[in-house]
Amino acid sequence: MKKLYLALFLMISVLSVKANIKSDTTIVEFTDKGVKKRVTVYTSSKRDFDLPKTLDLDNVLKSIGVDSVERKKAVVLAGNEGEKQDTILVIARDGRSIKIVLKAPKEISVKQDTLRNDGDHWSHEERVYKEEPESENEVKKKKTGSGRFFSRSDFGLYIGLNNWAKGATTGSSLDTWGSRYVALSFRRNATLINGKQVDLAFSYGPEVAWNNFMLEENNTVQMSGKQVVFKDFGQNLSKSKLVVPMLNFPMMLNFGFEEAKFRIGLGGYVGYRIGGYSKLKYDDGKKEKLKGSYSLNDFRYGLTAELGKRKGVTFFFRYDLSEMFKSEQINAKGLQAWSVGLRL
Template sequence: MKTLVKTIAALALAITVNFGAAAQDEDHENNDYTHVSSKRHNMFSRKDFGLYLGLNNYESKTLPELDNINSRYVALNWRKNHRLITGNNVDVALGTGFEFAWNNFMLKDNIVLKNQPNGATFIDAKESLSKSKLVVTNFNIPLMLQFGFKESRWKLGLGAYGGARIDSYMKTVGENGKKRTHGAYNLNKFHYGLAAELGRNNFAFFARYEKTPMFQDNNPINGNSISFGIRL
């Protein structure tokens, strides 16, 4: 009887010790897994939507001065992130997708854009205007190489975009009321440019420079558009 009790007690002790050791090993493995998982978490979601809000300007010696504060840039961007590298410190993803962008060029002077025999140019409006702006609507396909720095949580994107103009018009508000005149105005149909973004989480600063001139090469006035602002 005493031998049986001793045997049962020994078995119970052995089971308890083994169970405790197994539990510790499991906790250790879980902690290691969690540690690895946290390191291997990719900063870039598979898909995201971005709203660009900013200002427009252009690099030119022939185009008129703009009302910079009211020359606004707006774009709706749908992006798919292809995860290339998920590292311990840095993630890398290639962003592709499409967007619709509106470039508003608010003119400071009392002028309008008109088609002339030698191309489109700005002429006197012949009436007092409280608003005169050129609006260009584009469909773009951006391509962005993105880097995510895990310690600081900052994201950097460098890339390019190409697209096509889908609409353009002059909008004026003056003594004779509101007018909206659609036309090609000798603007380039297709364009491409360079882009950069820097931010954290769902907020970023962006800048874009269009390498293609706004107007066709034979136009008497021309320049390259610049956009900058924030992406939400």
């Protein structure tokens, strides 16, 4: 009889130990996409904690209470290519021992994601799935969500300042802050290279642009016979400017850097003048608009560059290689326009 009591006592003790182990153990199981392994974290604690939205080894260990030094060590060891299954031990801030079991992706077929021990009872969510090797297209899509650094098309508003170089002619000096450049751009982006670190795209498309050249003081642009002249108007003016509308066609090679989410565009443009006029505003508020070609070249071409973040404001610069006015001009000889500003 004594042996029977002893056997019952031992059996009850063993069951009690197992129950305590189960109630005191929290298990978190997930796939860490960074180290490309299935991770199971065991911690002995009734302490409740909230899991992070993004399940990776560093975030999970942080939520459990492991300091940055121990987390860094675990992540480095987890990233090493080793056996099919590895075990890592780390220590939490309160002295608890944390066990981490790693399995290679090829071992994974059907798994269960256990969330956490709520203290009084187990709560978990089962996610049954089968992991398969990712295709090349899936890897590309994972990079940016759409699989491309550059969108297939976009619309942009250019706002900036313009001036002209080599403006040595008397009266041709411009008011820099009053000389504004505005353009509406419709662009297509053809991705040539969709790399892991850098994407390369050929960007092209039409745009409508307005060069506003604001003359200083009371100077105006006029025609004297076939010659352009810059001369004092003879009375006070609030504004005096030459407006040149253009239909441009820029073409650029755009480099997109995935990690930095930064892009650089280099290229050129050609344009055709679709009008021209001078505009005067008198001190009393009266305005006068005088249409004319003003011996402006019909065709223009030049270089362009853009740089900025993948999404958001972009800095741009343009420089005309062609001259603003026709070659027979004497007073406006050698003037070349340039623009600088932001693309929104």
